[in-house]
Amino acid sequence: DSGVTQTPKHLITATGQRVTLRCSPRSGDLSVYWYQQSLDQGLQFLIQYYNGEERAKGNILERFSAQQFPDLHSELNLSSLELGDSALYFCASSAGLARRNEQFFGPGTRLTVL
Amino acid sequence: AQKVTQAQTEISVVEKEDVTLDCVYETRDTTYYLFWYKQPPSGELVFLIRRNSFDEQNEISGRYSWNFQKSTSSFNFTITASQVVDSAVYFCALSVPGYGGATNKLIFGTGTLLAVQP
Numbered sequence: 566d567s568g569v570t571q572t573p574k575h576l577i578t579a580t581g582q583r584v585t586l587r588c589s590p591r592s593g594d595l596s597v598y599w600y601q602q603s604l605d606q607g608l609q610f611l612i613q614y615y616n617g618e619e620r621a622k623g624n625i626l627e628r629f630s631a632q633q634f635p636d637l638h639s640e641l642n643l644s645s646l647e648l649g650d651s652a653l654y655f656c657a658s659s660a661g662l663a664r665r666n667e668q669f670f671g672p673g674t675r676l677t678v679l
Numbered sequence: 680a681q682k683v684t685q686a687q688t689e690i691s692v693v694e695k696e697d698v699t700l701d702c703v704y705e706t707r708d709t710t711y712y713l714f715w716y717k718q719p720p721s722g723e724l725v726f727l728i729r730r731n732s733f734d735e736q737n738e739i740s741g742r743y744s745w746n747f748q749k750s751t752s753s754f755n756f757t758i759t760a761s762q763v764v765d766s767a768v769y770f771c772a773l774s775v776p777g778y779g780g781a782t783n784k785l786i787f788g789t790g791t792l793l794a795v796q797p
Binding site: 569574596598600607608609610613621625653654657659666667669670671672673675 | 716723724725726729770783784785786787789790791
């Protein structure tokens with residue numbers, strides 16, 4: 566158990582809908598990252614927050630947004646969902662911003678868009 | 680550009696065989712970190728090891744060992760006397776800076792699926 570929690574574990578929804586994925590980092594970790602794992606794109610970095618502020622952005626679609634709250638939990642919002650958004654979404658956390666900090670991953674949320 | 684290449688898509692071995700998973704990386708940074716993660720069939724990503732660019736000493740942890748060679752930009756992972764429980768997808772990753780230099784997002788390779796047969 567990495568100490569990172571994600572809810573829900575599975576999510577099935579229809580095209581055009583909006584969903585929110587939730588992540589609680591390990592106790593004491595200030596950095597939260599979101600990654601998407603799909604068959605065609607592999608594991609891709611989406612976005613990073615540190616202590617409530619956005620720090621880095623990857624190939625995140627404009628339909629997707631995220632935030633980190635004062636209690637350090639984070640939410641990833643996906644809107645106008647398309648079939649291609651079906652994927653496993655991981656949240657990870659680390660102690661800080663240093664590149665040496667290993668990232669600990671949550672169990673993931675499997676999103677299926679029908 | 681930063682990139683991680685895992686050329687082996689799938690490897691199948693019989694239990695107790697040794698197996699090496701290859702990882703080749705590209706980066707212009709002089710300071711960088713490399714990681715290996717394991718993704719078992721249950722789906723979670725499990726951190727295995729971190730190595731920085733200044734430390735080329737090989738590392739051994741039980742049946743696992745890692746060979747880091749800057750000259751060939753490789754960070755290979757060997758499992759000795761493989762077991763069925765080692766069956767998983769293994770990812771190599773590179774830590775790269777974002778804007779402002781103060782981030783550590785990971786660039787992952789495509790992963791190697793290791794199947795250990797009993």
